[in-house]
Amino acid sequence: MKYLAIVGTNSDVSTNRMLLQFMQKHFSSEAEIELYEIKDLPAFMEPEDSEVPEKVEELSEKILNADGVIIATPEYDHAIPAVLKSALEWISYTSQALTDKPVLIVGASHGTLGSSRAQAHLRQILDSPELAARIMPSSEFLLGKSQAAFDNAGDLIYPDKLAELDEIFREFVLFTDITMKLLAEKVQKKSAKKFTWQE
Template identity: 85%
Template sequence: MKYLAIVGTNADVSTNRMLLQFMQKHFASDVDIELCEIKALPAFYEPEGEEVPETVVELSKKIIDADGVIIATPEYDHAIPAVLKSALEWISYTSQALTDKPVLIVGASHGVLGSSRAQAHLRQILDSPELAARIMPSSEFLLGKSQEAFDYAGKLKYPDKLAELNEVFREFLLFTKITTELLAEKAVIKKDKKYTWQE
């Protein structure tokens, strides 16, 4: 399987980016994870006609081609960063590429709460009709005190958090498989369904 991991910040130095980079290496034997930066995306605006920035088109294509999406978000004032909100607005306004896409939310913060409020905020946004992502339920990975969490090689140092991340990721692999099968079955049922006026 192939996952797209979105770095939900425009900061040059970010422990959320470090978390995704660690996941990319740590789970390399299970899945291909491509890191995706959103720093180059323009702030959302309603384009004239059907003109969409090329960077938005590229992001949409990467999401569509992926089996699932991982989003790492920091927490700014109890919410997700503006750059991440803007990226999601582009997707909802244009391609709606996240519709029915399996999504795992993770987050790191310098404090002890590990972006918990931002993750709740992000869940609410992804559940909106224009995005309609398939968010893995009852699961979140919160990495607090993230400035101290990685060693010089970029490996996660906290044994309890590593075990938690392993479990969450195993669940996401299964969630992705089940969701894909469910949607395929749904498409078959929808295709074969006949209404009374068709019989």
């Protein structure tokens, strides 16, 4: 599997980035995970000339070429960061590249709740008609007390959380595979459909 992992913050120091970097290394034998920074994207605004910024086109292309997307979000005031909302608005307004794309949401926070409210907020956004992502159900990876969660090598040191992450990622690979097969079937049925004037 080939996944695009979106760092959902513009902060230079982030345990959400560290979580994705660990996942990239830890699951390297199971999947190719590419990290993507959204901090260089312009803030969303409807362009007067309909010109899509180059960075937005780049993100859209990477999403389209990936088998699935992993988004790591911190929690700011019970919600996702403005920079992540802005990136999703660009995708919604332009390419709609997340439509039917398998998505796994993870999150880390310095507190004990591990971005639970932000993850719920992100699910709502991704479920909107203009984004229409395929979010893996019944999955929630919440990494609380994240400042102490990684050692100097960047490895996750909480054994219970490591076991949980392993299980969720295996499920996501399976979910991606099933989703791709279902969508391929859907396309075949759609292309095989006869219209009234063909009967």
